[in-house]
Each structure stands twice: as C-alpha cells, then as structure tokens.
Amino acid sequence: MKNLNSKKILLIICGGIAAYKSLEIIRLLKKSGSKVKTILTNNGKNFITPLSVTSLSQEKVYTDLFNSDNESEMDHISLSRWADLILIAPATANTISKISYGLSDDLASTVVFASDKKIFIAPAMNVRMWENQSNKDNLKKLIDFGHEIIGPEIGEMACGEYGKGKMSEPEVIINHINNYFKNIENNKRFKALVTAGPTHEYIDPVRFISNKSSGKQGYEIARSLNENGFDTTLISGPTNLSSIKGVNLIKVKSADEMLEATLNSLPTDVAILSSAVADFKIKNKEKEKIKKNSISELSLEKNPDILKHLSNHNSLRPKLVVGFAAETSSIKNNSLKKLSEKNCDWIIANDVSKDDIGFESDFNKVSIFYKNNSEENLPKMKKSNVANEIVNRIISQLN
Ligand code: CTP
16 A cells, blocks of 8 residues: 555544444554544544544544634644545444535534545445435535545444445555555646636727636536646636636636647647637737727637647647537537547537536536547536546546
8 A cells, every 4th residue: 555655644533333443444544654643523432432543543633623722723724734635434424414514513524624635435324324315415415525435335234234334344445545646646647738718809908709618617627637646737718717726727818828828838648628719809909999880890710729739739749639519409410520620539528508507507418429439428417527537537548
C-alpha cells in the first residue's frame, strides 16, 4: 500500500457494531505509513473506547464539537484542513442522513459540512435500513455531492438477519483508498486542456452575439480532471462560475481569444472542447457604440473552428481530442458528421432542445460517439457525475 505513505487520513467512527473493525482500519493505515486522526461520535463511544483508538492511532481522539479547554483550535475547521482525505467507517444510517441534509450538530457532521476534501463513506446498517427509501434517497444525494461509497457487503449481520448492510472489510476499504491515491499519482504526468462556456462576439463596445451556454459541464470536467491528478488548464468564455482550486483558469471573451489561448496551452495529452463557440463574429466591429439609426444590418464572418484546428494540428495534436456536439435533432447523425469532419477522437453529444438537461441545467444526458464506430448512451445525471464518467474513460484511454 505504498500510495498511503505519509497521507493524512481523518477517520470518523460512528455508532455501529462494525466500529470494532475501525480499529483494524487504523492499524492497517498506520502500517502503510499514513497519519491518522480520529473522530469518535458519542454513539461510537458505546462500541469502542477512545483509549483503544488513541492507542492505535497514537494521536488524540476528537469527540466534542466545542472544547472549553482549547476552543481557539476550532477542531471542525482544523481537522478538515489537515486531512488529505476523510473516511467515515462505519457510516450509520443516521450520519448518512445528517450529511445528506447538511446537518451539523456534532463534531463529525460539522467537519464534513466544513470540508472540501474527498470523502469516502463505508456504510454499515441492518438490511431493512439499507433498503429503506429514505436511506436510498440520502445515498443518492451523497453520490451527487461527489462522495464515494464503499460497500456495504451482503452477509450475516450482528442482529441475526442476512442481507446487504455489512460494512466492507478493512482490507477492502484500505485498498479503495490506496487506489484513489494511486490513480492521482499516475495521472500527475498528464496535462489536460478544457474549453468551456460561450464566447462573446462584440458588435460594438457594449453589444455582443452569444448563446445560452452556462459553462457548467466544462467546469465540472476540469474539476474532475484536477481531482484525478491531471495538470489542468481551463479556458473559459464569460460565465458566472467560480474558479476551481488547483485549476489554471484562463478567461477569454471571443472565439479568436479562445483559439489563441488554446494554442498557447499546448502541448497537452488530452483536450476536451466543451465550449459553445459562437460560429460567427462581426466583420467590422465598431469601436464606438453604434447609434440605432446608423445601422440596418450586420455583416458576419465565420469564426475559427478551434476543435478542427486542434484535431488537425501537425505537430502538437493532443493524444486524445474530445469534442462536444450541442444538438436539437438528429443527434446521432449530426454527431457522427462532426466526428469525421472535425477529425477528433470522441464526440460527446447532448440534446439542448430540452430545458431540464443541457444548457444552463445542472443535469445532462449525453451519448459518446467513438472513432471506432462504437457509442455509449449514458442516463440522465448531474453534470458533475457526467464529468466523472467522461474523466474515467479518459483515464482508461490514456493508460
Ligand atoms: N467548436 C469549436 N469552434 C467553433 C465551433 C465549434 O471548437 N468555431 C467545437 C465545440 O467546442 C464543440 C464542437 O466544436 O466541441 C461542436 O460544436 P457545435 O456548436 O455543436 O457545432 P458546430 O461545429 O458549431 O456546428 P453547428 O453549429 O452547425 O452544429
């Protein structure tokens, strides 16, 4: 487990019989060279003692949200800042529910609430609780938040019932976390470029032609690439989105500026062009604001096709060039046409004729068309999850 060496893991132990296995998790993490800090919830204390946790982790065990001895430490903030990763094992139905609703009434839930770190959750509960609709809805929310669920397994339970709900074995959990760090380490050698958002093609200093693109899908792809270890540059047209920690953001307005920034960012291993580039620009852009009586029509000229340019670059073509296709009809035919005309490797098509997916929405439903004539149709999901699916495929392809 060499990828766990020197990693800082914050382990949250909740109140379930599987808590005894958390001691083995601490032991294995320590053996792999990780630094482990632990939060034991009040219910967790009914199953294992703080002393056994500290003995194994060789660190103080944290239990209370407010600590009158040392309040200036602000444990809920400092613990989250300290960690490379947070692992909740066992995660009870109650804790899962609290996190899904954003409650923060104890140290464990407050740390999660205050954290921007990767969170792994290993649930453990009775099979009826696992299958309860509330629990299913809560888990779906956690997945949408970007948290990763490990297990649970099917087996005999402490309560005597048989079914799904047993916490995964410590080795399985540790393996999962090790693979997470291994993947990041592997991908650090890859450079990625993403374009996102619309372009603004100015008519005069105050007016422009543009489109409805929000940039959300491209920003999510850049976030996911960055989280997976890629050295990521995001070239963004004008959007209302915030920059992403760790991603090199280059802001542009027009298609010409986007092309220039794209070429300046080469070479990269992969390029994902998700921006909705305006197809036309104004032929003679006015320096002064145009008076309404002084103009009767606009002259347009074609913008450069950035995707085509990049896909046909003689010396600096990225190994993998991924284009998008925003379509309102004949999605497959139009996408296949773009795939061959632009000479990219994949086209990710989305239907922009519906309000609940595509432009501006937080959801998307995409199909991926590959150069070898195969295709995949993904179900409707959050743009963050679409991004993760795309990035998983990029990682497989580059490796
Ligand atoms: N694209 C680009 N430069 C352009 C136009 C599009 O790089 N001037 C890229 C987009 O970022 C996307 C793909 O080409 O990856 C397809 O974009 P889309 O708007 O769907 O298609 P267009 O090529 O503009 O064709 P049409 O508008 O006729 O569908």
